[in-house]
Amino acid sequence: MRVGVDIGGTNTDAAIILGNEVLGAHKTQTRDDFSDSVKSAISEALKNAQAAPADVATVTLGTTQFTNAFTERKRLQRVAILRICLPFSRDIEPMLDWPSDLKYILGSNIYMVRGGFEFDGSEAASLDEIGIRNAARDMRGRGLRHIAVSCIFSTINDAMEIRAGEIIAREIPDAHITLSSRVGRLNLIDRENAALINASLGDLGAAVVESFADALTTLGITAPFFVSQNDSSQIPPEHAARNPVLTYSSGAANSIRGAAHLTQCDNAIAVDIGGTTTDIGVLKKGFPRERSRPQPFGGVRTNFRMPDLLSIGLGGGSIVELGRNLSIGPESVGGELKSKALVYGGDVLTATDIAVAAGRVTLGDPAHLAGIPAKELARADRLIQKIIADAINKMKTTAEDIPVIIVGGGRILAAHELPGGTRLRTPDHAGVANAIGAAIALLSGNAEQIFDYGQTDSTEAIAEMTQRARQQAVAIGADPATLRVIDVEEIPVPYTDGKMTLVRVKVVGDPLMERS
Amino acid sequence: MNTETGQFILRPGDIDALVYGASFLGSGGGGDPYIGRLILMREMEAAPALPVIDPAAVPDDANIIGIGAVGAPSVLIERLPNVDSFVYALKRVEQHSGKKIDAIIPIEAGGINATLPLAVALRAGLPVIDADGMGRAFPETQMMTFSINGYLASPLYLVDDHGDCTIVETKDNAKTDRWIRSVIDAMGGAAMAAAYPLTGKMLKAAAVRNTISTQLNIGRTVYAARHKKRDPVKALVRHFRDHGTEPRFAASLFTGKVSDRNIKIDGAFNIGRLRISDMRNPDDVCRIAVKNENLIVRQGGKVLAVVPDIITVVDADSADPITTENLKFGQRVKVIALAAPDVLRTPKALAVVGPRAFKLKCDYTQLEDLHDR
Numbered sequence: 067m068r069v070g071v072d073i074g075g076t077n078t079d080a081a082i083i084l085g086n087e088v089l090g091a092h093k094t095q096t097r098d099d100f101s102d103s104v105k106s107a108i109s110e111a112l113k114n115a116q117a118a119p120a121d122v123a124t125v126t127l128g129t130t131q132f133t134n135a136f137t138e139r140k141r142l143q144r145v146a147i148l149r150i151c152l153p154f155s156r157d158i159e160p161m162l163d164w165p166s167d168l169k170y171i172l173g174s175n176i177y178m179v180r181g182g183f184e185f186d187g188s189e190a191a192s193l194d195e196i197g198i199r200n201a202a203r204d205m206r207g208r209g210l211r212h213i214a215v216s217c218i219f220s221t222i223n224d225a226m227e228i229r230a231g232e233i234i235a236r237e238i239p240d241a242h243i244t245l246s247s248r249v250g251r252l253n254l255i256d257r258e259n260a261a262l263i264n265a266s267l268g269d270l271g272a273a274v275v276e277s278f279a280d281a282l283t284t285l286g287i288t289a290p291f292f293v294s295q296n297d298s299s300q301i302p303p304e305h306a307a308r309n310p311v312l313t314y315s316s317g318a319a320n321s322i323r324g325a326a327h328l329t330q331c332d333n334a335i336a337v338d339i340g341g342t343t344t345d346i347g348v349l350k351k352g353f354p355r356e357r358s359r360p361q362p363f364g365g366v367r368t369n370f371r372m373p374d375l376l377s378i379g380l381g382g383g384s385i386v387e388l389g390r391n392l393s394i395g396p397e398s399v400g401g402e403l404k405s406k407a408l409v410y411g412g413d414v415l416t417a418t419d420i421a422v423a424a425g426r427v428t429l430g431d432p433a434h435l436a437g438i439p440a441k442e443l444a445r446a447d448r449l450i451q452k453i454i455a456d457a458i459n460k461m462k463t464t465a466e467d468i469p470v471i472i473v474g475g476g477r478i479l480a481a482h483e484l485p486g487g488t489r490l491r492t493p494d495h496a497g498v499a500n501a502i503g504a505a506i507a508l509l510s511g512n513a514e515q516i517f518d519y520g521q522t523d524s525t526e527a528i529a530e531m532t533q534r535a536r537q538q539a540v541a542i543g544a545d546p547a548t549l550r551v552i553d554v555e556e557i558p559v560p561y562t563d564g565k566m567t568l569v570r571v572k573v574v575g576d577p578l579m580e581r582s
Numbered sequence: 583m584n585t586e587t588g589q590f591i592l593r594p595g596d597i598d599a600l601v602y603g604a605s606f607l608g609s610g611g612g613g614d615p616y617i618g619r620l621i622l623m624r625e626m627e628a629a630p631a632l633p634v635i636d637p638a639a640v641p642d643d644a645n646i647i648g649i650g651a652v653g654a655p656s657v658l659i660e661r662l663p664n665v666d667s668f669v670y671a672l673k674r675v676e677q678h679s680g681k682k683i684d685a686i687i688p689i690e691a692g693g694i695n696a697t698l699p700l701a702v703a704l705r706a707g708l709p710v711i712d713a714d715g716m717g718r719a720f721p722e723t724q725m726m727t728f729s730i731n732g733y734l735a736s737p738l739y740l741v742d743d744h745g746d747c748t749i750v751e752t753k754d755n756a757k758t759d760r761w762i763r764s765v766i767d768a769m770g771g772a773a774m775a776a777a778y779p780l781t782g783k784m785l786k787a788a789a790v791r792n793t794i795s796t797q798l799n800i801g802r803t804v805y806a807a808r809h810k811k812r813d814p815v816k817a818l819v820r821h822f823r824d825h826g827t828e829p830r831f832a833a834s835l836f837t838g839k840v841s842d843r844n845i846k847i848d849g850a851f852n853i854g855r856l857r858i859s860d861m862r863n864p865d866d867v868c869r870i871a872v873k874n875e876n877l878i879v880r881q882g883g884k885v886l887a888v889v890p891d892i893i894t895v896v897d898a899d900s901a902d903p904i905t906t907e908n909l910k911f912g913q914r915v916k917v918i919a920l921a922a923p924d925v926l927r928t929p930k931a932l933a934v935v936g937p938r939a940f941k942l943k944c945d946y947t948q949l950e951d952l953h954d955r
């Protein structure tokens with residue numbers, strides 16, 4: 067059996083699954099010491115499933131801690147960036163358009179040295195090793211040890227980034243080095259930004275992974291554990307410890323995959339209503355549809371592989387203003403729903419109160435709503451249904467009927483049938499879809515390279531990339547027998563007579579497990 | 583524009599409006615303006631005032647040269663162009679011709695090349711002409727008005743960041759185009775170009791005039807509407823409907839959701855079609871044919887706008903222009919058209935940039951004649 071855990075800002079959820087069956091689940095409030103919440107969520111879920119720690123085959127952790135640390139600018143480290151690029155790419159220096167508060171916190175410690183590749187992976191300029199050594203010594207002198215390294219076309223050839231990392235590690239033995247080729251895709255600035263964000267998180271990745279490992283040890287779980295990443299696949303803890311930026315927005319990806327698993331739908335719209343926001347994603351052939359445009363993250367442009375989401379400020383804790391200017395959210399009571407909502411004896415009218423008034427759910431004491439005209443409450447409920455229906459409509463791509471699955475703790479807000487006739491499917495265990503998504507996570511391998519189709523034909527190139535992607539997936543623990551190709555892209559590079567072609571292959575597979 | 587001096591000063595506060603306008607004139611092509619915007623932003627920190635000269639005020643004997651980055655967008659996002667390499671190209675032009683350059687002109691008005699030449703002008707200490715060779719973005723170099731009017735791109739200078747240079751000299755722009763594709767490939771897929779040496783007289787005969795002003799005008803109209811919380815698309819249409827100077831007309835053509843996106847890369851081109859469906863009635867659709875840029879919009883059997891008029895797809899909520907490669911399935915959009923400048927509507931120009939030149943089976947009808955004034 068597999069265990070999935072999702073640590074959100076408000077709740078920590080755990081789910082135990084075996085094949086297609088959900089054996090047990092538990093939801094608890096996220097506490098300041100998150101390993102406490104993890105321990106209680108997992109042990110309660112195991113109890114529900116009547117399972118023992120020794121039965122667990124894998125554990126997967128999904129967490130928003132890294133995302134929150136960066137967007138809230140908490141505990142960020144001063145960083146240095148070494149860009150291997152000269153004589154190219156000199157005018158747009160690293161961090162040029164970053165928000166000034168981040169530049170202030172992270173510092174502007176920018177080093178540019180000679181080196182870089184052509185689009186075909188051949189050398190465009192020789193690597194300035196002495197320049198890198200001098201830069202590293204300067205960084206050491208300034209007390210910098212969180213270092214990002216970027217290089218032109220490093221996703222095509224990472225040799226110079228690796229060499230630079232070695233030189234820096236020799237000069238700064240306790241350096242935490244992020245290579246851009248490990249965290250980003252084609253596009254120097256976006257990839258470099260991801261490396262810088264990762265560097266700024268410093269040792270937080272290692273600390274989170276370590277305390278999670280400790281929590282599992284305390285519970286007596288010895289099974290291998292993984293961390294969810296932003297494309298809904300999972301990575302080994304040592305990768306997450308080094309490159310926590312890879313886990314960004316994994317929560318949403320997990321919810322979408324969890325919704326798919328619970329309904330056995332491969333193509334659907336997944337609506338995840340939480341305490342403060344609603345995320346709507348699209349499920350295509352069992353995986354979240356990816357966003358194609360660069361996504362600003364905490365004010366910084368990046369190009370992570372992320373699910374294409376529409377986020378709106380509607381959740382179970384959304385504050386409702388009645389009257390002529392009827393409004394719902396985006397302000398929310400968040401984690402304090404159980405003390406602030408009217409039905410719980412609080413003094414704030416929330417979206418949850420509206421759902422109780424509409425008779426959609428039995429919670430707290432509806433008598434607390436007696437003083438409000440029923441007409442007003444009904445009007446607020448109609449607005450909530452309209453907000454959800456409009457948002458779903460925005461994400462729909464065809465006129466045909468596509469199943470709409472609703473999950474998350476705030477799912478009680480939605481009626482079974484929305485204005486316009488859309489019917490919602492609420493699977494069992496919908497409240498912990500994110501933890502279920504984590505539990506069923508696959509391992510992935512990605513490979514990309516530019517080929518000269520004058521010399522290598524398409525079939526050979528795809529075979530070579532598939533082989534490399536498979537090796538990558540197996541190296542992080544995938545079962546070779548389960549690997550399958552889920553995405554092949556061939557993108558011709560213009561101005562090269564259509565011969566040079568970027569080939570990208572993505573494979574996924576189940577983790578290799580000692581027990582099922 | 584100061585009418586006496588025939589120039590105005592572009593300042594850092596103008597960059598956002600300029601980039602918006604350039605993306606709009608990109609007509610779905612022109613690429614991501616992000617990098618060009620960053621370069622101009624940085625250049626303006628050092629030199630916050632760029633003189634922009636009205637073509638009408640340029641002396642007939644002035645020496646002007648076109649500037650732009652050429653090559654694969656996927657290379658330009660890794661090997662970011664260096665302004666100094668363009669300045670080196672200008673130096674080579676002066677050495678080769680023995681004549682001092684008086685001003686720079688952008689080769690096109692969309693994407694990275696709308697802003698990059700402005701950064702080059704700042705670094706070189708030269709003014710920029712309020713004009714360009716396309717007034718929008720087009721997929722091929724012979725579609726430049728300079729070429730349409732019989733002026734040679736040669737001698738054309740391609741430089742790289744190592745300080746190396748290729749000079750192409752032919753008597754035929756199509757041949758230049760073929761040659762530079764091979765050279766650009768050998769230079770790593772992208773290069774910095776100086777081309778189309780023009781005199782002030784040639785400029786006045788062939789350039790698309792006042793395109794920097796138009797970009798600013800478009801951008802400022804949208805920003806003002808956003809500031810007043812009004813619909814930017816309505817504001818644009820109202821602003822340019824019966825506008826005294828070019829562009830003289832604008833129309834909002836369709837609002838809906840991208841319901842099909844069939845675009846394939848063929849050599850240097852993105853070719854294909856888009857379908858946009860009405861939100862309430864999915865059977866009510868408009869179709870857009872694309873070759874890098876948006877070429878024609880049809881609804882049912884009716885043409886709503888056709889090249890060289892500028893057809894731009896914007897986000898329905900933000901009114902931000904969306905390039906074809908960034909357009910998503912399911913995205914809510916509005917389609918807007920802007921009348922092309924007169925210099926693109928002459929019979930000579932339409933033979934090169936009109937519907938037939940793009941193998942469309944219709945003749946050109948001006949946007950104004952397809953819609954109520």
